[in-house]
Amino acid sequence: MMRFTKFLKVEVDVVVARNAFIPDNKSSKEYLENVAIAFMQEEFAKVNGFKENDVIKITSKGRSVNLKVKISDIAHEKGILIPNGIYASYLTSFDGFKRFKAEIELADGEITKPEEIIEKLKG
Amino acid sequence: MAITPMEIYKLLPKTNCKKCGEQTCMSFAFKLVNRERKLEECTPLFEEEKYARQREKLIEYLKPLEEATETGLIVKEELCVGCGNCVVVCPVHVEKDPYGCGSGLAPKTDKLILKVENGVVHVLDMDMCRRYGKNRVLCVVCRENCPTDAISFLEG
Amino acid sequence: MSGNTEYYTCAGCSCLCDDIEIDLDGENAKTVKTACRRGSNIFLEYKENRAEPAIEGRKVEFEEAIKKAQELIEKSKSLAIYGMDTIPIEAQKVAIELAEGKEAYIDNSSSYCLGDFVEMVLKKELPTATFDDVKDYAYVIFYWGVDPHNSLPRHMSRYTYYPRGKKRQRGYEEDRYLVVADIRKSHTAMLVAKNARFIQVDDDLKLVDAFIKVIDKQMPEKYADDAVRVIREMQKADFNVIMGGLGLRYGLKGNYEKFKEMINKMNEVAKVYFIPAGCHANMRGFNEVLFEKTGFVNKYSFKDGESSLDYAFFELLKNDKVDTTLIIGSDPVNSLPFEISKKLAKINTIVVDPRKSFTTQIAKVVIPSAISGVEQGGTMIRSDGVRVKVNSLFEREINDVYVLERLKEVVA
Numbered sequence: 001m002m003r004f005t006k007f008l009k010v011e012v013d014v015v016v017a018r019n020a021f022i023p024d025n026k027s028s029k030e031y032l033e034n035v036a037i038a039f040m041q042e043e044f045a046k047v048n049g050f051k052e053n054d055v056i057k058i059t060s061k062g063r064s065v066n067l068k069v070k071i072s073d074i075a076h077e078k079g080i081l082i083p084n085g086i087y088a089s090y091l092t093s094f095d096g097f098k099r100f101k102a103e104i105e106l107a108d109g110e111i112t113k114p115e116e117i118i119e120k121l122k123g
Numbered sequence: 124m125a126i127t128p129m130e131i132y133k134l135l136p137k138t139n140c141k142k143c144g145e146q147t148c149m150s151f152a153f154k155l156v157n158r159e160r161k162l163e164e165c166t167p168l169f170e171e172e173k174y175a176r177q178r179e180k181l182i183e184y185l186k187p188l189e190e191a192t193e194t195g196l197i198v199k200e201e202l203c204v205g206c207g208n209c210v211v212v213c214p215v216h217v218e219k220d221p222y223g224c225g226s227g228l229a230p231k232t233d234k235l236i237l238k239v240e241n242g243v244v245h246v247l248d249m250d251m252c253r254r255y256g257k258n259r260v261l262c263v264v265c266r267e268n269c270p271t272d273a274i275s276f277l278e279g
Numbered sequence: 280m281s282g283n284t285e286y287y288t289c290a291g292c293s294c295l296c297d298d299i300e301i302d303l304d305g306e307n308a309k310t311v312k313t314a315c316r317r318g319s320n321i322f323l324e325y326k327e328n329r330a331e332p333a334i335e336g337r338k339v340e341f342e343e344a345i346k347k348a349q350e351l352i353e354k355s356k357s358l359a360i361y362g363m364d365t366i367p368i369e370a371q372k373v374a375i376e377l378a379e380g381k382e383a384y385i386d387n388s389s390s391y392c393l394g395d396f397v398e399m400v401l402k403k404e405l406p407t408a409t410f411d412d413v414k415d416y417a418y419v420i421f422y423w424g425v426d427p428h429n430s431l432p433r434h435m436s437r438y439t440y441y442p443r444g445k446k447r448q449r450g451y452e453e454d455r456y457l458v459v460a461d462i463r464k465s466h467t468a469m470l471v472a473k474n475a476r477f478i479q480v481d482d483d484l485k486l487v488d489a490f491i492k493v494i495d496k497q498m499p500e501k502y503a504d505d506a507v508r509v510i511r512e513m514q515k516a517d518f519n520v521i522m523g524g525l526g527l528r529y530g531l532k533g534n535y536e537k538f539k540e541m542i543n544k545m546n547e548v549a550k551v552y553f554i555p556a557g558c559h560a561n562m563r564g565f566n567e568v569l570f571e572k573t574g575f576v577n578k579y580s581f582k583d584g585e586s587s588l589d590y591a592f593f594e595l596l597k598n599d600k601v602d603t604t605l606i607i608g609s610d611p612v613n614s615l616p617f618e619i620s621k622k623l624a625k626i627n628t629i630v631v632d633p634r635k636s637f638t639t640q641i642a643k644v645v646i647p648s649a650i651s652g653v654e655q656g657g658t659m660i661r662s663d664g665v666r667v668k669v670n671s672l673f674e675r676e677i678n679d680v681y682v683l684e685r686l687k688e689v690v691a
C-alpha cells in the first residue's frame with residue numbers, strides 16, 4: 001500500500017549523540033546495526049507517518065543518507081537523533097556540528113552503506 | 124511488560140468453580156503470578172472449547188514467566204550497556220560488598236545477585252534478592268536505575 | 280577477587296576504568312569482568328578488524344609503509360599531526376617532538392570537543408576536583424550537555440552519583456542530588472527521579488544567565504524555578520560538581536566569560552567544582568602534555584609558536600593549508616564533516632592505527648600499531664586530570680611509541 005507520506009518531506013531538527021551500543025570495530029555487524037539509525041519519539045513518528053523499521057531519507061545541504069527508524073524517547077520532540085558516526089558526519093557541516101536542520105521522507109531504497117560514502121569521499 | 128493478576132483474571136473463566144483448588148479465579152490469578160500454580164490447573168480452561176481463545180491469549184501472556192528468575196526479575200542482555208548502575212545500587216550488594224560493588228568498583232566477592240560480564244549484566248544468585256524468600260520486599264532499585272529497560276519485573 | 284587479582288585498564292573512554300578482570304584462553308580474552316559493553320568489546324574482539332600496512336590501498340611490508348611515511352613527511356612543506364586521543368602520553372610526547380622538528384601543526388579532537396574547558400581548568404580559571412573527591416564528598420552532581428550513560432558508561436556508577444563514599448554513605452537517594460541539563464530526554468535524564476532534577480534546555484546561555492540572576496536576586500527570563508532549586512540544593516553541601524560536555528560547549532557559543540562568571544557567582548554562595556566530561560580516553564593527556572611544553576592545549580603551530588583557530592585541524596584542511604597529514608589513533612572520517620574528510624582523500628594522509636577505520640580506507644599510507652590497554656600500556660590522563668597507569672593485557676614491540684620514534688628519524 002502506498003502511504004501518503006511518501007510524497008511528504010518534513011523539516012526537522014537533527015541532534016547527534018553518542019551511543020553506548022556502538023563498538024570500536026567498524027566492520028562489525030553491531031556497528032552498522034547501531035549507527036545506521038534515526039531515533040524518533042512515538043508521537044512524532046505517528047504525526048508524520050513513520051513507523052519502526054521504516055527506511056527514511058535524510059537530506060541536509062544537498063547530501064542524503066537512508067537510515068532506519070527506531071522509536072525511542074531519547075529523541076527530542078520535534079526531530080530525530082542520529083548516533084555519532086559516519087552518517088551524521090556525512091550530513092553535517094561545521095556551522096551545525098552536533099545539531100542541524102534536515103528534511104526527512106520515506107525512502108524507497110535500502111540503508112546507505114558506509115562504502116557508498118567512502119566512494120563519494122574518494123570521488 | 125509487567126504481568127498483573129488483574130489482566131490474568133480477565134482471561135480466566137471467572138466462574139469461581141474451585142476446580143483449581145483456589146476459592147476464586149482472582150486468587151488463582153495471584154498464585155499464577157507468584158508461580159505457585161500452573162495455568163494447566165485451571166482444568167475448565169483447557170477442557171471447554173468456549174475458552175479456547177482466552178486460553179491461547181493467556182498462554183501467550185504468561186510466556187515471560189518461564190524465562191524469569193525466581194524473583195520475577197528479567198534481564199534482557201541485548202538492552203544492557205554494562206554501565207553497572209544496577210550492580211552498584213543493589214542494597215544487598217552494598218551490604219555484602221561495601222568496598223567493591225558498593226563503592227562502584229569491581230566486586231570483591233562472588234556472592235552477588237548481579238554481575239557485569241563481557242559487557243552485559245548476568246544473574247548470579249537470585250536467592251539473595253530481597254524480592255525472594257519469607258521477608259521479601261518489593262525492591263525495584265536495580266530496575267529504576269537502568270535507563271535502557273534491560274531489567275524488568277514480572278509484576279511491574 | 281582475592282587480594283592478588285590482576286586488574287587491567289580499559290582505554291575505551293576517559294573513565295579509564297582500572298578494575299577490569301580478564302580470564303585468558305591463550306591469547307584470547309575469554310571473560311571480561313566489570314567493563315561496560317564498549318570496554319569489554321575492545322578486549323574480546325581485539326584481534327578483529329586489524330589494520331595492515333598499506334600504501335595506496337595495496338598491502339605492503341611494515342618496513343615499506345614506514346619508509347613511505349618517512350618519505351612523505353620528509354618532503355612535506357606543511358604537515359599537520361592529528362589525533363592521539365587514544366594513545367598514551369609517552370607516545371603523544373614523541374608526536375609532539377616530531378611536530379616540533381618539522382615545524383608542523385599539531386592538534387587533537389579537543390579543538391572541536393572540550394579543549395577550551397580543559398584549558399580553563401589548567402589555567403585555573405575554573406575550580407576543579409578529582410573523582411575520588413566527588414565520590415567521597417559531592418552532593419549536587421550536575422551533568423550539563425552530556426549523556427554519560429552512552430558516552431562514559433561507568434561514569435555515574437564508578438565515580439559520581441551511585442557509589443558510596445566517605446561522607447556519602449547513605450546512597451544516591453539521600454546523599455546526592457542529580458541534575459541533568461540537556462536538549463532532550465537522554466538516557467541519563469531518565470535516571471532523574473527522587474531528589475533530582477531534569478532541565479530541558481534549548482538555550483544554554485539562558486540557563487547560565489538564570490543562575491547568575493538568581494544569585495544576584497534578580498528575575499531571570501527563563502529557567503527561574505530550575506536555577507532557584509539547584510542553587511538551594513548546592514547550598515546544602517560543601518561540595519558540588521558540574522560536569523560539562525559537548526552540548527554545553529556548543530550551547531555556550533563561545534561565551535566562556537559568562538560561564539566563568541556563573542561558576543564564580545555560584546562559589547560566592549556555595550562550593551562548586553567543574554570537570555570536563557569528554558569521551559576520548561586520553562584527549563586530556565594530549566592537552567596537558569602540549570600545555571606543559573607550549574602553554575597551549577591544542578591547535579598549535581610550531582612554525583608560528585602559537586595556537587590559533589586557524590591551526591585547528593579542520594580549519595587547516597578547509598583552507599587547504601597542509602599537503603600532508605599524520606593521523607594517529609583517530610578516525611576523522613567517522614567524526615568530522617564530509618567537506619573536511621574529502622580533503623583528506625586528496626592530500627598525503629598517513630594513518631597510524633591498530634584498527635581498520637574509515638580513514639584508513641582513504642589513506643595513502645597505513646601503519647598498524649597497538650591497541651591501548653590491550654597491547655600497549657603507558658600513562659593516560661583521566662577526564663578529571665588524574666594520571667592513570669595503564670596496565671595492559673600484553674605489551675607489543677610495535678606500538679605507538681615505536682612507530683612514532685621511527686617516523687621521528689626524519690627530523691633527527
Ligand code: SF4
Nearest residue numbers: 136140141143148165
Ligand atoms: S479452576 Fe479456573 S475457573 Fe475454576 S476457580 Fe480456578 S481459575 Fe477459576
Ligand code: SF4
Nearest residue numbers: 213252253262264265
Ligand atoms: S530487586 Fe533489589 S535486591 Fe533484588 S537485585 Fe534488584 S536491587 Fe538487588
Ligand code: SF4
Nearest residue numbers: 203204206207209269
Ligand atoms: S542492566 Fe541496565 S543498569 Fe544494569 S548494567 Fe545493564 S544497562 Fe546498566
Ligand code: SF4
Nearest residue numbers: 289291292296318433
Ligand atoms: S566506562 Fe569507559 S573506561 Fe570504563 S569500561 Fe567502559 S569504555 Fe572502558
